Amino acid sequence: MKLKSLIALPALALIVAGAATGCSSAAGSEAQGVEARAEAGQLTIGIVFDRPGISQKNPDGSFSGFDVDVAKYVAGKLGVQESGIKWQEAPTAQRENLLQNGQVDYIVAAYTINDARKQKISFAGPYLTVGQSLLVRADNTDITGPESLNGGKKLCSTAGSVPAQNIKKNYSKDVQLQEYDTNAACVEALKSGAVDAISTDDVVLAGYAAINAGKLKVVGKPFTKDSYGIGLKKDDTAGRAKINDAIDDMIKDGSWAKAFAKNLGPSGYQQPAAPAVNRY
């Protein structure tokens, strides 16, 4: 018992200290900012590792996807070479904390802009307009959109995600929702026939359709409207302006369309119009 409390106390102290620094650096006055980091030639960028077409870690350790291309382009505009980028995994629940603690400089990770998040961090962009949509097996003909989801259709979505909550709230009378902790698990369930459709952001679905061409397809029009932004520290106004400029340039010089076609084109998913950057 004595030994236990001896170990537990410092551990608790560490946790509390960690929480405290998390708070203080959020309100921190030392404006380090993305620009200062970029001048030093090094950037740490938060991405996800497991979304085909969006951003994915390849077997050889490299990264590819639309988000990765956007992140690289922005880094280039900030004056950082590809070799100066350190990729860091940014799990959904930890994204705001990673930014507030300065563990990453910015995050490009299918990061939906919303007000709750804006209170903690700030968003550059948007660089992509997305909406919730449906992914079904290629031979499926009776699901054509959310209005055709009735008669106890089985739908899969990531546990706790906004799309899953949206289904629960608005379509719970018509469908049964299976939640799994990853999209990949939902894709397995869809392929095995355990569920009839998967619902999340259309571009994420497009990525899965692209690597399962001929087996899975995205159907119907998106039934929500969201935007992906690049997350960065809340007080970094100068950095946000720079990143906004970079996104503007990327859309204007055609790199944006090229990146979309390269990463998400093979799914047959139609390229959306480029969004207008919101300098709030």
Added chain:
Amino acid sequence: MEILTEYGDQLLTAFIRTIQLAALSAVGALVLGTLLAAMRVSPVWALRTVATAYVNIVRNTPLTLVVLFASFGLAQQLGITLVDAKSPTSITDSSFRLAVLAFSLYTATFVCESIRAGVNTIPVGQSEAARSLGLGFTQGLRYIVLPQAFRAVIGPLGSILIALIKNTTVASVIGVAEAALLMKEVIENTSALIVVGLIFALGFMCLTLPTGAAFSHLSKKLAVRT
């Protein structure tokens, strides 16, 4: 504070789900664990081997894999969903029952090992005396050995129950709407990782601290005094 008022009802529902998961799994684990323990101390070689193999395999498999196997292996590949497929709530019910099954199968191994340790504390003279009274192996186990063994391991069984309560959070990977899944939702909506984490940690302590206190009380009260 806003989080508590906004999600108060859902918090309650989610924790009730957690308690249901833990309680049902605890019963399942106790029954199966006792059976396994009986097999492991039995004089029949085949029973001992089967029980030993089961305990060693399941106990050393990560719980997440056991739970995922229940959903992907049993339900999707083998079609064992434990529900009527036409029921309008088949997915929710299926996930819940599969999770209870997985937790029972997994926790039973720990219960088995605890009870076996309890059996080892009973002097051999006790079962010899039972045999000389004309009791068979099963009778001796049931009337003489196990009642004393259980009373010796109430403390360890309490620790296993506490571990089980916390392990139920794994059920969110197959979509059981318990506390951990609600936590994911609230974090997704509020982005307040630390506050939300603390609220749920507190919720779990409300379940585990009384459990621990009750079991240490029971273990003192029911201990076999020699």
